[in-house]
Amino acid sequence: MPQPLFPTSLPDREWHEFVADGYSTPVHGVVHRGSHPPACGMPLGVIDTGCLDIEADGSLGYCTVFNSLMPRRGPIHLPFLGLSVGLQTWVLTTRHLTWRDDVTWNDLYHGRSYPGVKTATEIHCWGHYPVADFEFITGAPVSVGLRAWSPFLPADVKASNTPGAVFEVRLRNVSDKPQKGALAFNFPGPTEGEAGTTRFRRKEVQGAFQGLTVTSKQASYALGVAGSETVRLGGELGMDGEAWATIEHQLPFAAHQAGSSMAVDFSIEPGQERVIRLILAWFAPVWMGGGTMTAGGSAYTHMYARRYRSVLDVARWLARHHLSLLARILAWQQTVYADPDLPGWLGDALINVLHLITETSVWGQAKPPIGEWCRPEDGVFGMNESPRWCPQIECIPCSFYGNLPIVYFFPELALSTLRAYKAYQYPNGAAPWVFGGVTTRSKPYEMALPSPGYAKKPQTTLDGPCYVDMVDRMWQRTGDDSLLREFYESVKKNTAFTMNLRPGSGAEGIVSMPAGNEANDWFEMCDLFGIVPHIGGAHLAQLRMARRMAETLGDTEFAQQCQDWLEQGSTALEERAWAGTHYMLFNELETGKRSDIVMGYQLDGEWMALSHGLPGVFRPDRVETTLDTLRRTNAAMSDFGAVTFCKPGARALGTEDWNPGYWGAHGVHPPGTFMLAMLYLYRGQGEFGLDLARRTVQEIVRRGWYWDWPVVIDGSPGPRIGSDYYQNLMLWSLPAALKGESLAGPCQAGGLVSRLLEAAKK
DSSP states (O other): OOSSSSSSSSSSSSSEEOOTTTTTEEEEEEEEEBBBBBBBOOOOOTTOOEEEEETTTSSOOOOOOOOTTTTOOOOOBBBBBEETTTTTTSOOOOOOOTOTTTTEETTTTTEEEEEEOOOOSSSEEETTTTTTEEEEEOOOEEEEEEEEOOOTTOOOTTGGGGOEEEEEEEEOOSSSSOEEEEEEEEEEOOOOOHOOOOOOOHHHHHHEEOOOOOOOOOEEEEEEEEESEEEEEEEEETTHHHHHHTTTTOOOOOOOOOEEEEEEEEOOOOOOEEEEEEEEEEEEEETTSSSSSTSSSOOEEEHHHOOSSHHHHHHHHHHHHHHHHHHHHHHHHHHHHOTTTTTHHHHHHHHHHHHHHHHHHEEEOTTTTTTTHHHTTTTEEEEEETTEEEEEEEEEHHHHHHHHHHHHOOOOHHHHHHHHHTOOOOOSOOSSBBBBOSOOOTTTTSSSSOOOOOOOSSSHHHHHHHHHHHHHHHHHHOOOOOHHHHHHHHHHHHHHHHHTTSSTTTGGGBBOOHHHHHHOOOSSOOOBBBBBBHHHHHHHHHHHHHHHHHHTTTTHHHHHHHHHHHHHHHHHHHHEEEEEESSEEEEOOOTEEEEEEEEETTHHHHHHHHTTOOSSSOOOOHHHHHHHHHHHHHGGGGGSSSSSSTTTBBBOOOOTTTOOGGGGTTTTHHHHHHHHHHHHHHTTOOHHHHHHHHHHHHHHTTOOOSSSSSSEESSSSSSEEEEEOOOGGGGHHHHHTTTTTOOTTTGGGTHHHHHHHHHHHH
C-alpha cells in the first residue's frame, strides 16, 4: 500500500525526527494542522517571483505573484484542490467560515447547502521550503497527498528566478475496489487592479505542458499538467458549491474572466497510487515602486522577464525539468538534514527560514530609473524590510543581519546589491540607509530613490559598519581580491566619515553618537547619548575589517590610521563605559548623562569581528564578565531569548526608568538573540548558546510564526512586531559559529555550504 509523504500522527508545532518520502535518511520537521494552522502558510515562489502562500487549512493565503507587493493581496481564503469519486466531491480544505458542522458545503452567497460536497476532516502539513507537503484526511476511498514546490536551488540563479510552482498530487486507492473520479484545481487569477483589465485572453496549449494560458497586458498565468494526462478546462470554481459538486463531469463555463479551473480524470486499481503533476506559472514583468500596480511610482522590470519571454515559456520549462528540479531540491535539503554537526531543529530551521527570500525579494533589470552604473547582467537585487509592517527596500541593518544566505548561495545577487550601495553612496562617504521607501512608506518598492534615513534621527552612525561588514563578508566568502579593489575606495571613504561623526570629542568620538546625539542606533527609537558601547563596538569592528583591507592592498597609511583609531577608540570605550559587570548603555561626558541599563546585545561588535575571523574588539576578560551578566539578566528574563533592555539584577524596566520605545520591557529581538548565542558559542559556552538560539526558534514555531518571522517578540505593543523580517536569515551564521569558524568556514571544501551547493547541482 502506498505510504503518506510523512507521518501524520505526530504532535503539531514541535520538532520530530521521522522518515519522509524522497529522503534516504530521517529528517527533522514540524507538522502543522488545518485545525490549528500557523499564522501564515508556506510561500510558493523563489527569487524575485513574488509568492503564493499555501495555508495549512488547504486554502490560498497572501498572493504577490501579480505585483500586489504592499499592501499584499489576501489572504485569499479560497480552496484550490478538490477530489470527486462516485459523484461525491471533497473540497480539500478545513476552513470553518465556509462549512457547516455536518461538513456539507454552505454557500455563503445563496444560503444553500450541497450534500454532494464535503471537506477534509483534517489536514496535516509539513513545510520544508521550498516544498510544502500535505496529507488530506477525508474518508474518501481515494486518499490524497500533495507535494507543492517551487525551484529554489542554491547556486542556480536561473532556476531560482522562475515564476512558477509544481503541485505533485498523490492519489491512492485505499479501498478494495477500482476507483474512478476527477481531481480539480482552482485558481482565481489576477484582480482587475493587478491586470489592468477585466477581460483576459484564454488559449489552450498542448505538448509537454498541457493546459491553458490566461493573459493580459500586465499579468498572465498558465495552468496545466506535465505529461500525457487528459485535461478538462473551465472557469473559476471559487466559492460556488454547485460547481464543485459537479467537477467529475463538468466545469464552469469560461469566457473572459480572470479565474480558471482544471480537472484531470483518473482511474486507480486497489492498493495503487497515481501521481498527477499540476503546473501553475505566472508572468507579471513590471512592478510599481508604490507597491501595487495602481499605487504609482516608478516602473521596474523583474529580472525573470529577461530569462523568459512569456508565461508559456515558464510553464514549458517547468514541465520539461520538474523531475530533475525536485530531485536536486531534496538533495540539497538532505545535506542539511543529515549533517551530523547540526542539531535536528537547527537543520530544519535553516531550511525553512530561507522562505524569507521569496517573501521579500525583488530583482530589477538595469533599466531607468536605475542608473547607467548598473550592469545588465547584474540588475539590482534587493529585499524589503517587512512588506506588511515596515516596507522599504534594502534597509541596510536588515541586510547586515540577513544577507548571508544570499552571499553563500547567490553571490552574484549580493554583489549586485553591493554595487547599488556603492553607486548610491553620498559624496561625504555616508552609506544609504535604504534604496527606497523610507519613512513615508509611499514608495515602498522603489529601487532608485536612496535615502539616508529618518530626517531627524537617521542611523548614519551604524550604516557604515553594516556596509563595510557586507563588503568584507563577500570578500571573505569569495577570496576574490578584485572584488576588494572594486569597493576599497568606497569603504575607505565611509570609514573616515563614520569615525568623524562627532568632531571635537577626541578619541571618545570614535565610539560615540554623532554630534548632538541626533541619530538612532539600529535598535532605534531609543534616546542615547555620548559614548554608546553597542555603537562603539560596531565602529571598532569596522576598523578591524577596513585595516585588513588596507593591508591587503598595500595602503599602509590608511591601515595605520585605522589602527590609531582602533587603539584610541578602544581605550576610550574601556575607560569611560565599563560599569563593573557589563558595559553602560551610554555615558555622555559633556553633560553627565549616563545609564547602567543592561543592553542584551551590547557585544554585537565582538561578534562582527569574530565572525569575520578577526580578533575581538572588547577586552577579553570583560567580554567573559559581560556574558556572565547577560546570562543572569537579559537571557534569564525570557524563556525564549534575551530581552533587549533590562535593569541590573534582572529587573524589568519601569516607566520611571528610561523609554525603550517599541522594544518594551520584555521585547526579544530574535536576530540579536542569535548573534548573542553565537558569542557564547565562540567563547566556549556552546551548550548555553545553542540552547538560547533553540528556545527562540522554538517559540516562533509554537506561536505559529514559522513562515511569519517577527522582528520583536513581546515588545510594546503586542505579542509581536513585524512579519517576514529577513533579518532572521541571521540564523545561517550559526553553522560557522558551531565550529568556531569564521563565516567563510562553511564555504571551504567539506563545509556545509560547499556540500550543499554540490548537492544542488546533481
